[in-house]
Amino acid sequence: MEIRRVCAVYWSATGNTEKTVTAAAGRAAAVLDVPCEIIDFTLPEAQRRQYGFAASDLVFFGMPTYAGKIPNKVLPVVQSCFSGAGTPTAAVVTFGNRSYDNALAELRRELTTRGFHVISGAAFVGEHAFIDALACGRPDKFDLSRAAEFGLKTAEKARENDPSAAVIPGDPDAAYYVPKGIDGQNTNFLKAKPFTDSERCIHCGLCARVCPMGAIDPENVLETPGLCIKCHACVRRCPQGAKQFNDPAFLSHKAMLEATFTAPAADECYF
Ligand SMILES: Cc1cc2nc3c(=O)[nH]c(=O)nc-3n(C[C@H](O)[C@H](O)[C@H](O)COP(=O)(O)O)c2cc1C
Ligand code: SF4
Ligand code: SF4
Numbered sequence: 001m002e003i004r005r006v007c008a009v010y011w012s013a014t015g016n017t018e019k020t021v022t023a024a025a026g027r028a029a030a031v032l033d034v035p036c037e038i039i040d041f042t043l044p045e046a047q048r049r050q051y052g053f054a055a056s057d058l059v060f061f062g063m064p065t066y067a068g069k070i071p072n073k074v075l076p077v078v079q080s081c082f083s084g085a086g087t088p089t090a091a092v093v094t095f096g097n098r099s100y101d102n103a104l105a106e107l108r109r110e111l112t113t114r115g116f117h118v119i120s121g122a123a124f125v126g127e128h129a130f131i132d133a134l135a136c137g138r139p140d141k142f143d144l145s146r147a148a149e150f151g152l153k154t155a156e157k158a159r160e161n162d163p164s165a166a167v168i169p170g171d172p173d174a175a176y177y178v179p180k181g182i183d184g185q186n187t188n189f190l191k192a193k194p195f196t197d198s199e200r201c202i203h204c205g206l207c208a209r210v211c212p213m214g215a216i217d218p219e220n221v222l223e224t225p226g227l228c229i230k231c232h233a234c235v236r237r238c239p240q241g242a243k244q245f246n247d248p249a250f251l252s253h254k255a256m257l258e259a260t261f262t263a264p265a266a267d268e269c270y271f
Contacts, residue, residue, distance in 0.1 A: 001055055001056060001088070001158075001161075002056060003032050003034055003056060003057070003058045003088070003155070003158055003159065004034055004054075004056040004057070005034055005035055005036075005037060005056070005057050005058070006025050006028050006029040006032065006034055006035070006036045006037070006057070006058045006059075006060070006155075007025070007036070007037045007038075007039055007053065007057055007058070007059045007060070008021045008022045008024075008025035008026070008036060008037070008038050008039070008060050008062075009021070009039040009041070009051070009059055009060065009061045009062070009082070010022075010039075010040060010041070010042070010060075010061070010062035010063070010092075011040075011041055011042050011062070011063050011064070011071070011074050011077070011212070012040070012042055012062065012064065013042060013064070013129065013212050013231035013232065013233040014064075014126075014127075014129045014231065014232055014233055014236050015236075016064065016094045016124075016126025016127060016129075016138070016139060017062040017063060017064050017092070017093075017094045017126070018040065018062075019126075019139050019144065020062060020092060020094055020124045020126065020139050020143070020144070020147045021060050021061075021062035021092055021147075022038065023139075023144045023147040023148050023151065024060050024090065024092065024122070024147045024148060024150050024151035024154070025060040025151060026148070026151065027147075027148035027149075027151035027152050027155070028058060028060070028151040028152065028154055028155035028158075031151075031152055031155045031156070032058070032155050032158075032159070039051060041077060041081065042212050043210075043212060044212070044213075044214045047077045047081060049081065050081055050083070051081055051082050051083070052082075052083050052084075052085070053082075053083070053084045053085065053087040053116070054085055054087065055085050055086045055087055055088075057084075057087050057088075058087075058088050058089075058090075058154070058155065058158045059084070059087055059088070059089040059090070059116065060089075060090045060092060060151065060154070061082075061089055061090065061091055061092065061107070061111055061116070062092040062093070062094065063078070063092075063093055063094075063103070063107055064093065064094050064095070064096075064103075064126070064129070065093050065094065065095035065096070065099075065100045065101065065103040065123075066103075066229070067176040067177045067178075067179070068099065068100070068101030068102055068103060068174070068176055068177035069101065069102055069103050069106050069174075069176055069177075070093065070103050070106050070107050070110070071229060071231075072176070073213070073227065073229050074212075075110070078107075078110050078111075078114070079110065079113075079114070082111075082114055082116075083114050083115050084111070084114060084115035084116035084117070085115055086115065086117050087115065087116050087117060088117050088119050088157075088158040088163060089111055089116040089117060089118050089119065090118070090119065090120040090121065090122065090150070090151075090154045091104060091107045091108045091111055091118050091120070091121045091122075091166070091168070092107075092121070092122050092123075092124065093107055093122075093123050093124075094123070094124050094125070094126040094139075095123060095124075095125060095126070095265070096125075096126060096127065096128030096129060096131065096134050096135055097125055097128055097134040097135040097138075097261050097262075097264070097265045098128075098134075098177075098257060098261045098265075099177075099265075100123040100170075101170065101174070101177055102170040102171050102172060102174040103123070103170075104121050104122075104123050104168055104169075104170055104270075105168055105169065105170030105171055105172045105174075106170070106172040107121075108121055108166070108168045108172070109172035110172075112165075117163075117165065118165060118166050118168070119154065119157050119158060119163045119164070119165065119166055119271070120150065120153065120154040120157060120166045120269070120270060120271050121166045121168040121269070121270040122147070122150050122267065122268065122269045122270065123267065123268045124139055124143055124146070124147060124267045125138050125139065125143060125264070125265045125266070125267055126138055126139055126143075128257070129230075129231060129232040129236070130230070130232045130235070130245070130254060131254055131257055131258050133258050133262070134257060134258065134261055134262070135264065135265065143267055146267050146269070147267075150269045153269070153271065154271075157271060166270050166271055167270060167271075168270050169270075179253045180253065180256050181249065181252035181253055181255075181256055182252045182255040182256045182259065183252070184256075187249045187252055187253055188249060189230070189247050189249040189250035189253065191247075192228070192230060192245055192247035192249070192250045193215075193224045193228045193245075193247075194207075194224060194228065194234055194235060194243045194244065194245055195243070195244055195245065195246050196221060196222045196242050196243055197240075197241075197242045197243075197244070198222060198242075200240040200241060200242035201221060201222070201238075201240060201242040202239075202240055203221060204239065205218055205221060206237055206238065206239065207221055207233075207234035207237065207238055207243055208221055208234075210233045210234060210237045211226075211233060211234055212229070212231055212233060213226050213227050213228065213229055213231075214226055215227055215228050216234060230245070230250070
C-alpha cells in the first residue's frame, strides 16, 4: 500500500510522549516524502471529535504508562474517538524509568480492536511526571535519535506489500501496578489532588487550561472539584511553582520510586 500521510497521534500531559512520537513520525514522513499531521488529544476539547484513518495512512499512536498500563481514565477516549481501516500503525508508550509493564501490550490490543494494524511497537523512557530525579531530561537527544530510527524502520516496514503484525510482549489483561510506599507496603492515593500555594499563585489560569481532565475550576484555581489523575501537567506548567501534591501516601510512593528506580532504563522497539 502506498502511504500518503503520516499521523502523529498522542495523549501527553507532561510532553514526553509528544516529543517521542513527533520525532518518530517526523522521520517516517521525511523518508516517505509525505505530509505529517499532528493529532494531540490531551485536552478535553480534542476528545469530542472522531478521528478516522485510511489504509494509506501511517499512524504513530502514543500514550504514557500509568500504573503499568495506559491511563485508565484516557482508555475510553481511545476506544470511542479513534478508528482505523487496516491502517498500518506504530504503538508507542513512554514510561518514567520504572517499567512499562503491560502498557504497550494493552495499547496494541486496543488499537487492533479499533481497526489499526499494529506493525511496530516501542517503549521509550521519559522523565517521570512527578519525580525529577528519575530519567531526568529524557527523552534526551539519544532517545529522540532512537525514536527517529524507529520511525524510519516503521516507514520501511509500512512500504512492504503485506507488513506483518508486530510481536509485542506483555499481557493486556494484567492488573494495574499497585503503588507501594517507602515501607514497601501497598499504598493508595487515588483521592489526592494538587494543593495551591495562594501566596505564589498569580491567577494566570494556565493550570486550568492545561488540565487534561478539566478538573481545576477556572474561576477559582485554588479549587480542583473534578477528577484528578495525578498527571502533573498543572504542577509542571505553573510558572510560579504554586502547585504541588502534599498527600502523605503519594509522597511516600514518590520516595520509594526515587530510592529504587534510579538506574537508567532502556528504550525498546519491536517489529
Ligand atoms: C499517575 C502516573 C502513573 C505513572 N506510572 C508509571 C509506571 O507505572 N511506570 C513508569 O515507569 N512510569 C510511570 N509514570 C511516569 C510516566 O509514564 C512518564 O513520566 C511518561 O513519560 C509521561 O508521559 P507524558 O509526559 O507524555 O505525559 C507515571 C506517571 C503518572 C503521572
Ligand atoms: S498556573 Fe500557577 S500561577 Fe497560574 S493560576 Fe495556576 S496555580 Fe496560579
Ligand atoms: S489537577 Fe490533576 S489531572 Fe488536572 S493537571 Fe493537575 S494533576 Fe493533572
